[in-house]
Amino acid sequence: MNSKARSLLWTIRRFSTLLPRSRALRIDPLGSCRPEVIHSKWNPRNHRLNVFDEGLQPSVRYLFQDIFISKSVHGCIQTKGISHSAVFKPDRILCPRTLSFDAKHSFASDGTSDHDLKKINFHHTSSEDVFTKKVRPTPVNYKKLAQECNSLSDVLDTFSKAPTFPGSNYFLAMWIIAKRISEDKRRFERQLMFSHPAFNQLCEQMMREAKIMHYDHLLFSLNAVVKLGIPQNTLMVQTLLRTIQERINECDERCLSILSTALVSMEPCMNVNALRAGLRILVDQQVWNIKHVFTLQTVMKCIGKDAPSALKKKLEMKALKELGRFSVLNSQHMFEVLAAMDLRSVVLLNECSKVVIDNVHGCPFKVLISILQSCRDLRYQNEDLFKSIAEYVATTFDIWKLKQVIFFLLLFETLGFRPPGLMDKLMEKVVQEPGSLNVKNIVSILHVYSSLNHVHKIHNREFLEALASALTGCLHHISSESLLNAVHSFCMMNYFPLAPINQLIKENIINELLTSGDTERNIHKLHVLNACLKLDESPYKSMHMPLPRLPLSASQPDEKLAEVLSRLLEGEGRFSRNVPLPHNYHIDFEIRMDTNRTQVFSFSDVDASSATNMQRVAVLCVPKSVYCLNSCHPRGLMAMKIRHLNVMGFHVILIHNWELKKLKMEDAVTFVRKKIYSDEALPTTDTTV
Numbered sequence: 001m002n003s004k005a006r007s008l009l010w011t012i013r014r015f016s017t018l019l020p021r022s023r024a025l026r027i028d029p030l031g032s033c034r035p036e037v038i039h040s041k042w043n044p045r046n047h048r049l050n051v052f053d054e055g056l057q058p059s060v061r062y063l064f065q066d067i068f069i070s071k072s073v074h075g076c077i078q079t080k081g082i083s084h085s086a087v088f089k090p091d092r093i094l095c096p097r098t099l100s101f102d103a104k105h106s107f108a109s110d111g112t113s114d115h116d117l118k119k120i121n122f123h124h125t126s127s128e129d130v131f132t133k134k135v136r137p138t139p140v141n142y143k144k145l146a147q148e149c150n151s152l153s154d155v156l157d158t159f160s161k162a163p164t165f166p167g168s169n170y171f172l173a174m175w176i177i178a179k180r181i182s183e184d185k186r187r188f189e190r191q192l193m194f195s196h197p198a199f200n201q202l203c204e205q206m207m208r209e210a211k212i213m214h215y216d217h218l219l220f221s222l223n224a225v226v227k228l229g230i231p232q233n234t235l236m237v238q239t240l241l242r243t244i245q246e247r248i249n250e251c252d253e254r255c256l257s258i259l260s261t262a263l264v265s266m267e268p269c270m271n272v273n274a275l276r277a278g279l280r281i282l283v284d285q286q287v288w289n290i291k292h293v294f295t296l297q298t299v300m301k302c303i304g305k306d307a308p309s310a311l312k313k314k315l316e317m318k319a320l321k322e323l324g325r326f327s328v329l330n331s332q333h334m335f336e337v338l339a340a341m342d343l344r345s346v347v348l349l350n351e352c353s354k355v356v357i358d359n360v361h362g363c364p365f366k367v368l369i370s371i372l373q374s375c376r377d378l379r380y381q382n383e384d385l386f387k388s389i390a391e392y393v394a395t396t397f398d399i400w401k402l403k404q405v406i407f408f409l410l411l412f413e414t415l416g417f418r419p420p421g422l423m424d425k426l427m428e429k430v431v432q433e434p435g436s437l438n439v440k441n442i443v444s445i446l447h448v449y450s451s452l453n454h455v456h457k458i459h460n461r462e463f464l465e466a467l468a469s470a471l472t473g474c475l476h477h478i479s480s481e482s483l484l485n486a487v488h489s490f491c492m493m494n495y496f497p498l499a500p501i502n503q504l505i506k507e508n509i510i511n512e513l514l515t516s517g518d519t520e521r522n523i524h525k526l527h528v529l530n531a532c533l534k535l536d537e538s539p540y541k542s543m544h545m546p547l548p549r550l551p552l553s554a555s556q557p558d559e560k561l562a563e564v565l566s567r568l569l570e571g572e573g574r575f576s577r578n579v580p581l582p583h584n585y586h587i588d589f590e591i592r593m594d595t596n597r598t599q600v601f602s603f604s605d606v607d608a609s610s611a612t613n614m615q616r617v618a619v620l621c622v623p624k625s626v627y628c629l630n631s632c633h634p635r636g637l638m639a640m641k642i643r644h645l646n647v648m649g650f651h652v653i654l655i656h657n658w659e660l661k662k663l664k665m666e667d668a669v670t671f672v673r674k675k676i677y678s679d680e681a682l683p684t685t686d687t688t689v
Helices: 002-016 044-053 058-064 096-108 114-135 142-148 152-161 168-179 183-195 199-209 215-227 235-246 253-264 270-289 293-303 309-321 328-340 346-358 365-378 383-395 402-414 420-432 439-451 460-472 480-492 498-504 507-515 519-535 559-569 636-647 657-662 665-676 682-688
Strands: 023-027 035-039 070-073 076-079 575-581 585-594 614-622 650-656
Touching: 142 152, 142 168, 152 168, 152 183, 152 199, 168 183, 168 199, 168 215, 183 199, 199 235, 215 235, 215 253, 235 270, 253 270, 253 293, 270 293, 270 309, 293 309, 293 328, 309 346, 328 346, 328 365, 346 365, 346 383, 365 383, 365 402, 383 402, 383 420, 402 420, 402 439, 420 439, 420 460, 439 460, 439 480, 460 480, 460 498, 480 498, 480 507, 480 519, 480 636, 498 507, 507 519, 519 636, 559 575, 559 585, 559 614, 559 657, 559 665, 585 636, 614 657, 636 650, 650 657, 650 665, 657 665
Parallel strands: 614 650
Antiparallel strands: 023 035, 070 076, 575 585, 585 614
16 A cells, blocks of 8 residues: 555655646635636746647646645645745636546556545545535625515625625625615615715626636626616726726627616716717617617617617618517507607507407507606607597596596696596596595696586586595695696686685785796786686676786788788778787687678678677688697697687687688689578678678
C-alpha cells in the first residue's frame, strides 16, 4: 500500500509541474459566486502553447486543470506568490466519463485498485460539497421569494441576511408582492421600503451589477423599480437608464417588449428621451422581424405620439400584415395602442371593431372602457360598436355597479351616442332606488340626460322628481359649482325644482360663482339658467339676476345658403341674416311668411294689418354635432334653443350643412324650397314668390 501511495504522489507532482505556479481564484466582488482567475506575469498565449508542448492530453488536462500549489494561512487557503486571495473550487463540473477512463488508466498502471479509486473520489466529493455549502450562497429565485414573503420589508430582510447575485431578483419579488396587495397597503409598504436599512445596500448592489447583468434582467429590474414607485431622478434609476442605453444593441425581440413596457410609465427626462430615441431607431430597423403581435403592440404603444410619421406608417403596415394572427385580446388592445400613438387607422379600427362586436359578451369593464376612451381620443365613431356595447350592458344591467353604468353613459355622451335602452334602464333604477345616489352620481346623470336630450315615454316625470328629491337631501354639503351644474341640467330639460333653485339664486352663492373657479363657464351657465327661468314655464319669470354680459360670438352665416335664399326668394330684401335675439340667441336667417307658410313677405312691406297673419321663420344652418350620432335627434342645447325660439314666436327650420355642401346650386335651391314652404304651397311656389 505504501508503494501505491508513493506512486500516486509522484503522478500528482508530475502533473502539477505543468501548471503555472501563480494561478489563483478569488470570489467575484459582486457576490456572484463565479471564480475570477488571477495570473501574475503570465501570457495566455504562452501558457496555451506550453501546455500542449508538454504533451498534456485534453482529457487529462480537463481533470487536473484545477489543482493548485497552495498553503494554509490562518485557516484560509492561499496560493504561492499571491497574498490575501481566497481560493475555492471553480464551478466547472468534472465529466464522469473522463474521470472514469483517464483517472483509472493513470492509477491502475501503478497498481491502484478500483476500490481505492472509489474511496478517493468519494472523499474528494464530500469535502468539496462541504466547502461549497460554506462559501457559495445559492442564487435566490424571485418567484419563490415572492411566495415566501408577505411584504416588501420581508424581501429586504432576506437580502440583508445573505445578499446574492443578481439583485434584480429582489426588486422583481417586491414588485410581485406589490401587485397583489391593495393600493393603500402598497403605499404604506413603499414607505417602509424606503426607510429599511437594507434598501440603500440593495440599490448600491444593483448599480454595481448593471454592467455585468444579463440584458433582459437589467430591463426587468428597470421595470420593477419604476413600478415600485422609486423616484425617477435617483442615481440608481438614472444609472440603469444609462447602462441600458450603452448596451441597447443587445436588445432582441423579448427585450424590446420589456423596454417598451418600462418606458411607457416613465416621465420624460434626458436619459429617457435618449433611450426612447434609440428604441425608435431600433424598432425602425427591426420592425419587419418582430414575430409576436403582443411585442408589436407594446412597441407601438411606447414610441409615442411625437414619433416620426414614417415610423408610424411602417408600424401600421406591419400591424395590417399581422391582422390575420390577431387574437380577441389583440383586437381589444389595438384601440388603446392606436390612441397611445395618436394613429387613426380606420382600417385597423374597423377590423378590430368587428372582432369586439362578435366577442363583446364577457368582456371586462376595464377593456370596454378603454375601447370607448380610445374611440373618443381618436375621434372614431362606429355606431355598430357602440350599440353592441350598450346593448350588452343593458342586457346584463344587474351585474354592473351603478357607477360603472354612469361611466359608460358619460363616455357615450362624449361620443355623441344616445343608447335609449340603457338610459331607460337607468331611469327605472333611479325611480326605484333614489336613496342610492350621491352628489357625484346625481350631477353626472343629469349632465348625460340633458346633453343627449333623452326623455322616457312613461317615467320621465318620476325620474326628474326622484333626482330633485335626492339633490334636495344633499344641499347642506353640495358645492356651489355642483349645484349650478345640476340646476343647469334640470332647466335644460324644462324642469324647475324649487329647493335647489332657491339655494342657487342666493346672493352669496352667485357671488362665489362669479368670482371663483371657472368663472367664464359659470357665467355662461348662469345666462342659460336665466333664459330658462324667463322663457319657460317657471315661477321665477319676474326674478332679476344681475350678470356680466357675455362676449359677442363672431359667427358668420353659411354663404352658400345665403346665395340659395337670394335665388329662391328673388332678392336680399326678403330675408335678414345673422339676427340677434334676447338672451344671447341669434339666428342665421330670418324670413317673414304667412301663417300657412305659402307666401314670403318683404321686410319693407310688413305693416300692422299683415302682422297678425305673419309667421317669423328662423332658418338655422347646423352641423352634425348638434344631433346625436347618425340620427336626427337634437342634443340638449339645440333642443333648448328650438324650444326658446318657439316661445319667441319663430318657426324653426334646420338646414343640414353637410347635405347642402354636396349639392349643386340648382339642387340646393330645390332642397331649401322643400324645407321652407309647406307641402300645400310647393306646387304654386313660383307664382307666390
